[in-house]
Amino acid sequence: MADAAMQPKAPPGRRKKKPKQLAYITEACTGCAGSPVCQSYCPVDECMILVQNPGASTFGVIEVNPLACIGCKKCTAKGPEGTFLDGCPWDAIVMVDIDEFETKYGELPF
Ligand code: SF4
Numbered sequence: 001m002a003d004a005a006m007q008p009k010a011p012p013g014r015r016k017k018k019p020k021q022l023a024y025i026t027e028a029c030t031g032c033a034g035s036p037v038c039q040s041y042c043p044v045d046e047c048m049i050l051v052q053n054p055g056a057s058t059f060g061v062i063e064v065n066p067l068a069c070i071g072c073k074k075c076t077a078k079g080p081e082g083t084f085l086d087g088c089p090w091d092a093i094v095m096v097d098i099d100e101f102e103t104k105y106g107e108l109p110f
């Protein structure tokens with residue numbers, strides 16, 4: 001995912017408390033041909049947003065709003081110790097520690 005896509009936005013579903021981890025969309029995201037499976041797993045409105053892929057304008061990709069994500073992991077396909085979960089069928093979502101995220105992108109304004 002492009003760095004610019006990870007910049008915090010001013011979301012409607014903004015969190016008051018920091019989660020320990022955030023969902024991060026990798027370059028493996030296909031946009032699910034315009035019908036993102038992951039959105040159906042996410043319990044937070046306006047958290048996973050389909051946007052135009054800057055590298056391939058005919059395709060979409062998901063962006064996670066870092067100020068809305070609660071770190072619940074429902075969108076991921078990987079569970080603890082290598083187990084598999086219902087989640088992105090393309091394994092395009094990883095969880096990142098919020099400390100790591102903020103080191104790279106700056107402190108989030110919770
Ligand atoms: S993150 Fe996975 S489930 Fe969501 S749109 Fe991308 S490929 Fe589809």
Ligand code: SF4
Nearest residue numbers: 042069070072073075
């Ligand atoms: S971790 Fe939970 S809140 Fe965050 S994007 Fe995934 S499903 Fe949504």
